[in-house]
Each structure stands twice: as structure tokens, then as C-alpha cells.
Amino acid sequence: MMDKRPVRFFNTTGPCRPEMHYMLPPEERLGGAQLHRYIRDQLYWVLHAPRQTGKTTFLQSWARDINVASNNGDSDRAIACYVSVERCQGVTETEKAMPGICEAIQEYASSSDLPVPEISTIDTNSILSNILRNWSALVAPKPLVVLFDEVDVLQGKPLISFLRQLRGGFAIRGVGQFPASIALVGMRDLKDYITAAKDGVAPNPGSPFNIKEDSATLSNFQKDDVNRLFAQRTQETGQQITQDALDYVYEQSKGQPWIVNSLFKRATMRILDEDSAETVTIEHIQEARKQMIEARETHLDALAYRLEDPAIRSVMETLITGEPDTRLAAGEPFRLCLDLGLVTIERGSPVVANPIYREVIARQITFATQMAIPEPEWKWQKSDGTLDMENLLREFQDFWRNNSEIWEQQADYPEAFPHLLLMAFLQRVTNGHGRIEREYAAGRGRMDLAVEFNGSWDIIEVKLLRQNRTFEMVQAEGKKQILRYRDNFAPTPGKRALRSSDGGAADCYLVIFDRRSGKLPWSERLKWIQDEEITVVGC
Structure with a gap:
């Protein structure tokens, strides 16, 4: 007998895959980013957005699209590779971090069926630039595009060395020489990491990465996006959802992608059976919200962990008391909270980003x-x-x-x-x-x-x-x-x-x-x- 259970589901763990998960094209939320121009004009750029908003999903999907076009098109079409440097989290020695990044390049190149470059030097001040030169030569006559994810884990001297080596190759970028385009991706804009790496000294024109073209970000879902996402399940399984339930999902999440998927997932796979045809109501979503908060799922647990940071505490204290503070929005702690997706500006006032975060923050503290x-x-x-x-x-x-x-x-x-x-x-x-x-x-x-x-x-x-x-x-x-x-x-x-x-x-x-x-x-x-x-x- 044919299994009638839905093939796809709402994903809350790791990047989304279109054959497994209900998803919307993340590039729709990139705002003013000009993806085609970054490759055509050989530009380096930054993408920053809070965790679990779709950055990795976008990067891996875009790399696949670039490579499919390259394989089906002209010889000058670019070759792209996604590379995560997450393995360097907590590594403070350049001597360990730079070889770690180079090993990540080799592993991701191999897993993407791309030519694998050799590590040709042990000098940590040039090891990254050398492997990128070698890699560019291997993929020639196609230009190389590298999408570095989780750059925010790099700190101090490893971060500065990483940026200096990219900057050193920028002048010779192009086919066979050095990556034509590079994206640096993390939770914060690059200038914030440079400031942190330089002990709080703001970047200046001589900073190690003044060659970026743009700083783009991924926005949350709009209200219509929430409707479109569940509509995929309706189309595949016939399961309906009331408009009240959809409105409540958006009101509670303000479109935060992980929260939206988590509410839908709990409602359709735990509160109701995954093969149920019963209409999802606002009561089901309310129960999903309650369970999600009480279970302290990884995303919300990471949010609670952030509250241990004194800088974030100072912002939350001002929001909780409601006391006027003319310095709040101009301060570095508030910008940090914005970049992490903890707060937003609503009707001209700083607020916690959504009602579920308000609940989790209050419960935690x-x-x-x-x-x-x-x-x-x-x-x-x-x-x-x-x-x-x-x-x-x-x-x-x-x-x-x-x-x-x-x-x-x-x-x-x-x-x-x-x-x-x-x-x-x-x-x-x-x-x-x-x-x-x-x-x-x-x-x-x-x-x-x-x-x-x-x-x-x-x-x-x-x-x-x-x-x-x-x-x-x-x-x-x-x-x-x-x-x-x-x-x-x-x-x-x-x-x-x-x-x-x-x-x-x-x-x-x-x-x-x-x-x-x-x-x-x-x-x-x-x-x-x-x-x-x-x-x-x-x-």
C-alpha cells in the first residue's frame, strides 16, 4: 500500500532542502543585494542576519544554481563553493585557525565535486591566500566564487589575518589568479568584527577589509510569506489552516523564519498527526507556542544564553522598565541586539523583536x-x-x-x-x-x-x-x-x-x-x- 504521509515537512534544524522541506526562496528576502553584479563585476560583499533566518540555506542554494548554470552554459560561467569556517570557533591562535580554514576549503571542495586545492605553505600569514590562488588556477578558465559562512566565529588575530589575506589577493582577483567574488557571511556586519578584533577601536581607512562592495541582510518573512509557506502543505496534502491561525503565527513570530517553521511543525506533526487532514486552528498554534517555549528548543535556548552578556542585559533592562534613555539606540549594545535579532524598531521605539522572545526573555531572567x-x-x-x-x-x-x-x-x-x-x-x-x-x-x-x-x-x-x-x-x-x-x-x-x-x-x-x-x-x-x-x- 502506498504511504500517504507527506514527503516534505517544516524544517527547524539546519539548512532547508527543497526536496525535503517546505520553504520559500531565501533570495527573495535579500533586499537590495545584486547577486548577478557581484559575480559579473568581481565584487566582495558581506551578508549578515540573525541565526536561523536562512543564510546557509541561501548560500548553498545559490552555489548550486551558479554551478548548474556553469555546467550548462559557456566556459566563462563561474564556479562557486560554500565554505563554513565554524570549526574555528573559540580558536584564538592564528597558527591553528588558518590551517583549519584551509582544511575546510579542501573538504567543501571535495564534497561539492570541485577540484581540491593543495596547501602549499605552512606560513600562516600566507597559507589562506596561497590555497585560494591554487584553487583559482584549478578551476580556470572559469572564475571562482567563494561563499564563506560563519565568519563571525573568527576573533582577534585569526580574524585580522583572514581579512588581510583576502585583501592581499583582491588586487589580482580574476580567472586563474584569485577568487573573483567572495561573500563573508555571519550574524553581524564585518565592521563590527573588525572593531571587536581591534579591542574596540573603530575601523579606519587602513583597516584590513575596506574592499567590500555591499552589506546585505536577510529580512524576516512578511505576512503573505507565512501564508505562502503553509499553502505548500495544503497543496501537497490538502490540510487547511484557518486565517486566524495564520494571523496568530505572524503576530507571535513577526515573521522570524525559525519560529514560523517551529509553530507549523509542532501543530502538524505533534499536536496533530503528521498524516492528519484536520484543519489547523488557532488553538493548535497556541498549544504549539506553549510547548515550544516550555521545551526550550535550541533556538530559544541560545537566546536565553545571550542574556548572560552584560551588554545585552543593559538593553533588556531598559526595555523592561520602559524608562526613557536617549543613548540607548546609539550605543553598541543596542546595535548588537539588533544584529542578533533580539530587538527591532517598532513605530519609532526599540522593542523586543516578537512576543515569543518577550516571553522567553522574561521567563529566563x-x-x-x-x-x-x-x-x-x-x-x-x-x-x-x-x-x-x-x-x-x-x-x-x-x-x-x-x-x-x-x-x-x-x-x-x-x-x-x-x-x-x-x-x-x-x-x-x-x-x-x-x-x-x-x-x-x-x-x-x-x-x-x-x-x-x-x-x-x-x-x-x-x-x-x-x-x-x-x-x-x-x-x-x-x-x-x-x-x-x-x-x-x-x-x-x-x-x-x-x-x-x-x-x-x-x-x-x-x-x-x-x-x-x-x-x-x-x-x-x-x-x-x-x-x-x-x-x-x-x-
Whole structure:
């Protein structure tokens, strides 16, 4: 009997292959890159984009296309080879890194059925340039194109030597002499690596690689791309997906290719059977999102690891608190976060790149705190099974009074400590039974949380009371903001109504942390003020 299971699937591990994976041509997302001109005019160029956005898929696909055209066309068509230098990660000695790159060239040439060049010298200052000359001579009369991937793993002296040897051959590039075109590919633009290799000194006209023509990047999927990607599965298997589900995939991922594929893969191969014809709904995608975050898949685990970098921490702390910082976007840490795909600019403000990253970041930086919070013994559920947010926040006030001053001394994010402790407290209760939607961005002056538990919603806004402001001023400002957030927040695309346990509008809680010097006694700092629309919680 013929196996009716789909041949292709949504890929989340390694480069995509069109015969195995649903995929879109990555070159469509290259923006202004002029691929034909790079070869025709013998240009060196840079491609940089975050991990798992399709760089390697593009490079390998483009190399294949170049070689197919060369084999079917004129003798002057180029020969291309993809070469990853990932094996040199962590290698700080030029004497080890340069031979390693040359060995990679030999291995990739062999696996691509191309002539394999010899290593003709042991001098690490010329070993790379010599093998590239030898290789160019072997493929003549065709020009050689080399696509170097994972260049960002090179550091310090090996990076400088690598670039100097490429630059040294640039003047003689051409058929039989030196690669006519070279692409250097990684997560960051090349000037950033040069700066790092020179101990923070910015590149100047005498830098070892001032010969690049362009710096191109791969963009995320557009909304229509997400639809087109799943449409391939529909065409092959007949399986449908609702428009709500497609909209939710894009809203949660903002088109990040790995996230899109991961949500589709989990929905079609784990939540539903891989040969199921059942329509994929928004509920399936929501469950896929939950599983993906809890499983800490490799991509998200690498994101969490990045948070150990002090430079990235400084950016995240500003985003979490929402405090204005005129220096943020101009600083090197923010540019690093942009290049890594952790943040973006949305409506003129720096924000975390997508809701799933917001969730992972918040969970990661509050995990240790959450584990240190004792299991709640107090009543945190109502008789109908929904969350007793009033009792929870009163307990938090007690917890803040008893623990905050000691715990803050150990905090990795001192400015965002109040926000993180409150989120950890909420997560300790809701973990596995509810969800927390988080909104935070630089310059907002607040963090907004929407907490769902057994179908009932509560809205929490967190604000800081700083010097030269009064509690009443922050309260008045926060009330307007939280009601606007409640009215505009959509838990799923197109659905804006948030309901409390009694069926009315979601309850709103404005939590204000007093961060002024010379703090008031606890009896005056802890407040509980209710009106018809919101509850104000002073801490």
C-alpha cells in the first residue's frame, strides 16, 4: 500500500532542502543585494542576519544554481563553493585557525565535486591566500566564487589575518589568479568584527577589509510569506489552516523564519498527526507556542544564553522598565541586539523583536527568582477556579516588604528588579495553568501584563515612582495608560474583549513601586486604593 504521509515537512534544524522541506526562496528576502553584479563585476560583499533566518540555506542554494548554470552554459560561467569556517570557533591562535580554514576549503571542495586545492605553505600569514590562488588556477578558465559562512566565529588575530589575506589577493582577483567574488557571511556586519578584533577601536581607512562592495541582510518573512509557506502543505496534502491561525503565527513570530517553521511543525506533526487532514486552528498554534517555549528548543535556548552578556542585559533592562534613555539606540549594545535579532524598531521605539522572545526573555531572567519563591500556601484561587488577583497582590505586598531589600542586593537587573520580582511571583502561581502576555519597550514608562487563568483575564500595569514625582502624578498617568491598554489589547488576532471571572471587563491593577531615595516607612509606602475602574497597589 502506498504511504500517504507527506514527503516534505517544516524544517527547524539546519539548512532547508527543497526536496525535503517546505520553504520559500531565501533570495527573495535579500533586499537590495545584486547577486548577478557581484559575480559579473568581481565584487566582495558581506551578508549578515540573525541565526536561523536562512543564510546557509541561501548560500548553498545559490552555489548550486551558479554551478548548474556553469555546467550548462559557456566556459566563462563561474564556479562557486560554500565554505563554513565554524570549526574555528573559540580558536584564538592564528597558527591553528588558518590551517583549519584551509582544511575546510579542501573538504567543501571535495564534497561539492570541485577540484581540491593543495596547501602549499605552512606560513600562516600566507597559507589562506596561497590555497585560494591554487584553487583559482584549478578551476580556470572559469572564475571562482567563494561563499564563506560563519565568519563571525573568527576573533582577534585569526580574524585580522583572514581579512588581510583576502585583501592581499583582491588586487589580482580574476580567472586563474584569485577568487573573483567572495561573500563573508555571519550574524553581524564585518565592521563590527573588525572593531571587536581591534579591542574596540573603530575601523579606519587602513583597516584590513575596506574592499567590500555591499552589506546585505536577510529580512524576516512578511505576512503573505507565512501564508505562502503553509499553502505548500495544503497543496501537497490538502490540510487547511484557518486565517486566524495564520494571523496568530505572524503576530507571535513577526515573521522570524525559525519560529514560523517551529509553530507549523509542532501543530502538524505533534499536536496533530503528521498524516492528519484536520484543519489547523488557532488553538493548535497556541498549544504549539506553549510547548515550544516550555521545551526550550535550541533556538530559544541560545537566546536565553545571550542574556548572560552584560551588554545585552543593559538593553533588556531598559526595555523592561520602559524608562526613557536617549543613548540607548546609539550605543553598541543596542546595535548588537539588533544584529542578533533580539530587538527591532517598532513605530519609532526599540522593542523586543516578537512576543515569543518577550516571553522567553522574561521567563529566563526570572527563573532563578521564581524557584526561590516558596510554594504559595495562601488562597490564590476563587471558588470558580479563576485567579484571585486581589489576594495574590496583597500577598505580593507582604512578600515585597519582607524580601525586596535583601533580594535586590543580589539582582542582575537592579533597575528592573521590581518588574522581574512581580513577574516571578505571578509565574510561580500561574505556571502550567495560565499565561502571561507581556508588553514592554523603551520609552513607554511602564510594563503591561495581561494575565489569563481558566478563561478569566486580569490587567496589571507596573510603573516606577522616581525622584521629583509624586505618587498622585504617577497614579493619574498610569490610570489612563492601563485603561487604554485593556481596551486595545487583543489576546488573539481580531479578538479584543477581555473578560473577568464575573463576565465583566477585565479587572485592572496599577502597581507602583517607590524607587525614590530616602524612602517612606512601609506603613506609608504600601497602599491599596480602589475606584470603579482600577485598583492601585503601592509598593
